[in-house]
Amino acid sequence: MKIFIALSKNYFRLIANAISNIKPPPRVLIASDDDEVEALCKYSGFEFKRLADVKNLEELRECDIAILALAEDSENIAMLKVVKDFNVPIIIALLHNKNNRDVLIGEGVHYIVDVDEYLYANLSAMLLPDTWIFITPISLLSKVKIALYRVLRRALLGISYDDIKGAFSKLNLNIYVEFFNRFGNRASGQVLAAGDYIVISGFDDDVKQAVKELEKLFRKFEEIQASRTLQQIKSREYG
Amino acid sequence: MKLSRFEGRNIGLAGLTTGGVGKAWKAIADKMFAESYILYYGFPQKKIITKTKVFYVDPPLIRGKAIKVATRLLRQPVIAIVNAESSCIDKNLVESVVEDIEVGEYTIYMSIPYTSTELEKLYKEVTSIIYKHIPNIKLPPHPSYSLIVGVKKYFEVEEETLWSYEHLTVLMSLLDGKAKVKVDNSNCKDVVQSIFSGMEKVFTMSLLKSVIKLAIKRKIIEKERGLRVLEEVEARIK
Numbered sequence: 001m002k003i004f005i006a007l008s009k010n011y012f013r014l015i016a017n018a019i020s021n022i023k024p025p026p027r028v029l030i031a032s033d034d035d036e037v038e039a040l041c042k043y044s045g046f047e048f049k050r051l052a053d054v055k056n057l058e059e060l061r062e063c064d065i066a067i068l069a070l071a072e073d074s075e076n077i078a079m080l081k082v083v084k085d086f087n088v089p090i091i092i093a094l095l096h097n098k099n100n101r102d103v104l105i106g107e108g109v110h111y112i113v114d115v116d117e118y119l120y121a122n123l124s125a126m127l128l129p130d131t132w133i134f135i136t137p138i139s140l141l142s143k144v145k146i147a148l149y150r151v152l153r154r155a156l157l158g159i160s161y162d163d164i165k166g167a168f169s170k171l172n173l174n175i176y177v178e179f180f181n182r183f184g185n186r187a188s189g190q191v192l193a194a195g196d197y198i199v200i201s202g203f204d205d206d207v208k209q210a211v212k213e214l215e216k217l218f219r220k221f222e223e224i225q226a227s228r229t230l231q232q233i234k235s236r237e238y239g
Numbered sequence: 240m241k242l243s244r245f246e247g248r249n250i251g252l253a254g255l256t257t258g259g260v261g262k263a264w265k266a267i268a269d270k271m272f273a274e275s276y277i278l279y280y281g282f283p284q285k286k287i288i289t290k291t292k293v294f295y296v297d298p299p300l301i302r303g304k305a306i307k308v309a310t311r312l313l314r315q316p317v318i319a320i321v322n323a324e325s326s327c328i329d330k331n332l333v334e335s336v337v338e339d340i341e342v343g344e345y346t347i348y349m350s351i352p353y354t355s356t357e358l359e360k361l362y363k364e365v366t367s368i369i370y371k372h373i374p375n376i377k378l379p380p381h382p383s384y385s386l387i388v389g390v391k392k393y394f395e396v397e398e399e400t401l402w403s404y405e406h407l408t409v410l411m412s413l414l415d416g417k418a419k420v421k422v423d424n425s426n427c428k429d430v431v432q433s434i435f436s437g438m439e440k441v442f443t444m445s446l447l448k449s450v451i452k453l454a455i456k457r458k459i460i461e462k463e464r465g466l467r468v469l470e471e472v473e474a475r476i477k
Contacts, residue, residue, distance in 0.1 A: 072308075074294070077294075099293075
């Protein structure tokens with residue numbers, strides 16, 4: 001197998017790791033404009049070319065896969081237009097800005113790996129407590145989803161882990177549910193505490209249904225809480 | 240089969256926008272161009288729905304970066320970069336300019352100033368500094384333009400600015416003896432959107448720095464003198 005990779009320096013380690021795990025080892029042709037990549041290619045024994053020379057590279061016709069991992073989306077698209085002329089059967093591209101997905105598909109990429117999504121999901125999980133965040137862990141299997149929820153204010157409701165597991169067991173869904181405390185270890189207590197994470201993984205539809213069910217459970221407890229506090233407050237009538 | 244009179248033309252079009260796509264885009268984007276993109280360089284709040292491809296530029300609100308991205312995306316030898324929110328652009332102007340470039344009358348053509356009073360004021364200060372130190376160059380009279388058409392090779396500059404990329408291309412073409420630059424100060428002017436207010440100083444300073452850096456690189460001024468000017472400028476900003 002022969003792989004063509006257009007690479008920027010920040011992805012070299014990642015992709016070199018992935019390739020060194022393939023058995024039998026493929027032939028690799030790397031193109032880049034960074035001097036760091038050229039030096040590293042000498043070290044790891046990959047063939048190296050400049051990006052400007054790719055236009056006249058007849059070897060590309062023998063390649064089975066082209067991977068476009070340049071630093072910017074626009075560079076990836078420009079490279080894609082060049083690679084397309086050589087009829088490479090599979091083209092994989094790295095995507096940085098979520099919104100540009102349609103452009104890449106329109107130009108004819110076969111698979112897209114979304115770099116943005118992991119960063120976005122991890123950041124928003126830290127910034128936005130009490131909201132659901134969905135991640136697609138493997139871009140090729142877009143139906144496999146992970147739903148993430150960080151409990152903060154809703155920890156006051158006093159919902160136990162068994163309540164949640166009980167609610168799911170009724171539905172008979174094909175999902176995996178796990179609870180983590182704020183240090184990333186498996187939760188050991190009985191009741192949801194502030195900073196806990198709820199992680200649900202499984203197929204897209206099942207995960208969405210589970211999220212809906214859990215949201216229903218939260219609302220039910222919130223209503224109970226609200227009615228309790230209403231009874232406690234002694235209202236005073238004027239006039 | 241319909242035959243367009245622009246059949247076989249090898250021109251790429253990029254429309255820059257920070258929000259919606261106005262009338263300007265509807266007037267221009269037809270079969271005249273082999274390839275066209277809308278480059279969205281604002282914060283995406285609503286989705287633009289058009290027939291043409293929309294590319295979202297990172298980081299947002301940097302016009303210089305958006306123009307650079309346009310030159311990367313388009314593969315045609317002649318490219319047109321247009322402010323898609325402009326109220327002055329009309330189809331006839333664009334057509335005549337493109338024809339002039341194709342015939343070879345000009346290599347770069349700029350028209351319709353795209354400015355604000357604040358930007359204009361700071362730009363005049365900056366150009367006076369540039370002319371004081373590098374007297375043998377000439378820059379366009381306004382900080383940015385809504386219509387830029389030119390031969391692609393002059394747009395391939397490594398330097399970056401935050402707002403106006405035009406000046407670097409003009410400098411590049413100055414080095415080439417054959418290049419002819421035409422700057423048309425039409426009566427109609429476009430006003431810079433209010434989202435950019437407060438950023439003018441940063442924009443013009445980045446222009447100043449990158450012009451001097453490019454001048455040093457291309458040996459328009461001596462290296463030592465250029466570095467001294469850069470130091471002076473940086474001291475003045477503080």
